[in-house]
Amino acid sequence: MDRSHEKQNPAFYAVIxxxxxxxxxxxxxxxxxxxxxxxxxxxxxxGLIFMPTIxxxxxxxxxxxxxxxxxxxxxxxxxxxxxxNSLIIALISTVLTLVIGSMAAYALVRFRFFGxxxxxxxxxxxxxxxxxxLLVPVFGLWNNEFCFDRDGLIGGAIRDAFGGxxxxxxxxxxxxxxxxxxxxxxxxxxxxxxxxxxxxxxxLEEAARVDGxxxxxxxFKVILPLIKPGLAAxxxxxFRIAWNEYLLASALSDRNTKTxxxxxxxxxxEFNVEWxxxxxxxxxxxxxxxxxxxxxxRQIITGMTAxxxxx
Amino acid sequence: xxxxxxxxxxxxxxxxxxxxxxxxxxxDNEFTVLVGPxxxxxxxxxxxxxGLEDVSEGEIYIDGRPVSHxxxxxxxxxxxxxxxxxYPHMNVAMNISFALRLAKRPKAEIDQKVRQVxxxxxxxxxxxxxxGALSGGQRQRVAMARALAKDSGIFLFxxxxxxLDAKLRGQMRAELAMMSQSVEKNMIYVTHDQIEAMTLADxxxxxxxxxxxxxxxxxDLFKRPANKFVAxxxxxxxxxxxxxxxxxxxxxxxxxGAGFDLKLQGEAAQKAQSHNAKELTLGVRxxxxxxxxxxxxxxxxxxxxxxSEYVGAQSVLLCECGGASVTVEVNSETPMALGETLxxxxxxxxxxxxxxxxxxxx
Numbered sequence: 001m002d003r004s005h006e007k008q009n010p011a012f013y014a015v016i017x018x019x020x021x022x023x024x025x026x027x028x029x030x031x032x033x034x035x036x037x038x039x040x041x042x043x044x045x046x047g048l049i050f051m052p053t054i055x056x057x058x059x060x061x062x063x064x065x066x067x068x069x070x071x072x073x074x075x076x077x078x079x080x081x082x083x084x085n086s087l088i089i090a091l092i093s094t095v096l097t098l099v100i101g102s103m104a105a106y107a108l109v110r111f112r113f114f115g116x117x118x119x120x121x122x123x124x125x126x127x128x129x130x131x132x133x134l135l136v137p138v139f140g141l142w143n144n145e146f147c148f149d150r151d152g153l154i155g156g157a158i159r160d161a162f163g164g165x166x167x168x169x170x171x172x173x174x175x176x177x178x179x180x181x182x183x184x185x186x187x188x189x190x191x192x193x194x195x196x197x198x199x200x201x202x203x204l205e206e207a208a209r210v211d212g213x214x215x216x217x218x219x220f221k222v223i224l225p226l227i228k229p230g231l232a233a234x235x236x237x238x239f240r241i242a243w244n245e246y247l248l249a250s251a252l253s254d255r256n257t258k259t260x261x262x263x264x265x266x267x268x269x270e271f272n273v274e275w276x277x278x279x280x281x282x283x284x285x286x287x288x289x290x291x292x293x294x295x296x297x298r299q300i301i302t303g304m305t306a307x308x309x310x311x
Numbered sequence: 312x313x314x315x316x317x318x319x320x321x322x323x324x325x326x327x328x329x330x331x332x333x334x335x336x337x338x339d340n341e342f343t344v345l346v347g348p349x350x351x352x353x354x355x356x357x358x359x360x361x362g363l364e365d366v367s368e369g370e371i372y373i374d375g376r377p378v379s380h381x382x383x384x385x386x387x388x389x390x391x392x393x394x395x396x397x398y399p400h401m402n403v404a405m406n407i408s409f410a411l412r413l414a415k416r417p418k419a420e421i422d423q424k425v426r427q428v429x430x431x432x433x434x435x436x437x438x439x440x441x442x443g444a445l446s447g448g449q450r451q452r453v454a455m456a457r458a459l460a461k462d463s464g465i466f467l468f469x470x471x472x473x474x475l476d477a478k479l480r481g482q483m484r485a486e487l488a489m490m491s492q493s494v495e496k497n498m499i500y501v502t503h504d505q506i507e508a509m510t511l512a513d514x515x516x517x518x519x520x521x522x523x524x525x526x527x528x529x530x531d532l533f534k535r536p537a538n539k540f541v542a543x544x545x546x547x548x549x550x551x552x553x554x555x556x557x558x559x560x561x562x563x564x565x566x567x568g569a570g571f572d573l574k575l576q577g578e579a580a581q582k583a584q585s586h587n588a589k590e591l592t593l594g595v596r597x598x599x600x601x602x603x604x605x606x607x608x609x610x611x612x613x614x615x616x617x618x619s620e621y622v623g624a625q626s627v628l629l630c631e632c633g634g635a636s637v638t639v640e641v642n643s644e645t646p647m648a649l650g651e652t653l654x655x656x657x658x659x660x661x662x663x664x665x666x667x668x669x670x671x672x673x
Contacts, residue, residue, distance in 0.1 A: 201394065201396065203392050203393075203394055203396035204396050204397075204398065206361075206363050206383075206390075206392070206396065207390070207392055207396035207397075207398075207457075208398075208409070209362075209363070209382070209383045209384060210361055210362075210363070210383045210384070210388065210389065210390045211384070211409050211410035211413060211457070211461065212384035212410050212413045212414055213384065213413055214382075214384070217413060222398060225400040226399065226400060308394075308395070308396065308397055308398070308399040308442060309392075309394035309395055309396055309397075
């Protein structure tokens with residue numbers, strides 16, 4: 001029976017329309033409002049009829065624009081800096097997570113060692129701990145334990161090079177945030193990559209070994225290319241979490257290392273909520289993950305191992 | 312080319328012992344076939360030689376050098392896998408040159424080698440294709456080419472033809488036989504197919520239950536099987552086995568059973584007489600029985616024909632003889648009807664006798 005010619009129930013389309021509205025609606029709202037002045041947004045009367053302005057984008061991007069917009073006297077929003085912070089943190093934590101995760105997954109799948117099953121299950125259980133639970137202990141550790149004494153050799157050297165007054169701690173550094181993101185995302189990445197590595201026929205590894213490949217060559221030249229779809233899926237997942245994360249970043253970053261999500265919230269004060277700027281920054285925030293997802297999803301091709309072995 | 316020697320090779324998986332002390336020597340330039348039913352330990356032996364499986368006990372020597380603790384890449388061997396194991400993300404040329412690229416050989420040399428090997432197995436037009444875009448036979452050739460390109464002295468085959476269809480298998484078998492003559496390598500070939508073993512081998516090693524049953528040239532094994540297992544394993548259709556008792560009448564020795572009373576001649580008679588157990592198993596190959604209505608009783612086997620399988624010039628008759636089933640190969644022109652009781656003449660020089668308990672040949 002040819003299903004495409006079947007008459008569909010109108011309710012079916014109604015449900016689809018509803019779902020599309022629910023997912024796309026907020027994005028459209030954000031897009032439209034990012035081109036409105038705050039007065040227009042708050043008045044609520046204008047709807048779709050308004051005078052579009054790029055003023056909000058000018059405010060958001062004031063620190064990287066080559067000209068000084070007329071409507072602002074002082075550029076308080078450092079979007080450029082926060083954007084770079086977000087990129088550094090999201091990209092490095094993604095790369096680290098993938099490298100460590102793929103190796104760990106390979107070991108868990110292929111090597112027999114004492115406690116393998118326990119290790120495998122524990123990684124997944126770590127995933128179930130909510131980030132909020134981690135927040136307080138991690139904040140304490142990052143601020144008090146993982147520090148170089150400011151009078152010590154390394155701490156002194158870092159302080160001389162980068163300035164600052166107190167001890168040099170993990171808190172407030174890119175590394176501090178990257179570290180916690182890697183730890184947070186690893187369990188899921190290990191778990192998802194395990195299922196991809198299991199599908200790589202063992203005889204391929206054996207063939208590579210007979211052909212003269214060492215353990216690392218087997219891993220990088222045979223296994224990794226074959227689990228590319230898994231790596232891409234894991235990368236999209238990791239990057240998006242690292243890019244969007246708010247809670248931990250808000251506690252662990254300082255003025256110079258804050259990421260875009262935190263910058264956005266800075267536009268809210270008890271006196272004023274700058275909706276237009278928030279919407280504009282939100283639009284800008286959405287662009288990198290979209291590009292990243294489009295690039296990475298091209299790697300998700302099914303049937304990577306086709307032709308390797310006979311059914 | 313290197314000589315390989317296995318000494319008391321033992322393999323255990325936990326408490327289960329799958330190989331019980333394999334001793335084997337493979338000479339220069341020899342095509343050795345390990346053959347046996349599934350689970351007889353032949354593939355395990357090959358994997359141990361390749362270094363893909365740990366040796367529990369014993370030692371493997373390649374050119375007198377103990378290798379059982381070396382990685383596969385340090386053993387200088389090439390291997391064709393049963394499931395081909397081609398790298399799916401590389402095209403044919405990359406697959407073939409993988410080992411050479413790992414060894415960091417100069418590019419010109421790699422290119423030349425790839426072209427030479429591809430020509431040898433007839434893959435020249437497919438060098439840019441990925442394995443996924445090739446047919447089963449072509450993949451098999453890539454696997455072969457990849458092993459050939461390595462230029463190592465030892466060539467291991469793990470049931471390389473078992474995934475091909477019957478026609479292609481025959482063709483590849485012939486090509487393999489041709490190749491084995493033209494390349495000077497020490498080849499070890501594992502198969503469960505006795506036809507492959509018979510046609511390809513310089514030497515056959517029959518394995519069963521983790522033991523070597525017998526080794527020798529195909530002719531040797533076919534004509535003088537060491538035990539009932541080897542006798543039944545080699546040859547198609549397989550040898551017939553009938554329980555019989557030895558009787559001495561005067562100077563002559565007879566073996567008797569339901570439907571036959573055969574007089575033994577020469578060596579067989581002597582062996583049967585000097586053997587202390589009188590309960591034996593008689594083995595007769597289907598091709599050593601001839602339809603002959605007026606055969607003398609001391610060379611005759613009386614059979615009830617049950618089924619006739621027409622396979623062209625020959626027909627295979629499935630018959631019954633005193634409760635045991637017997638197959639006979641006859642010319643298809645032989646006039647006969649199913650259900651008939653017929654007399655066949657046994658070639659007395661070609662009967663095999665086995666001890667019924669130990670199953671060893673007399």
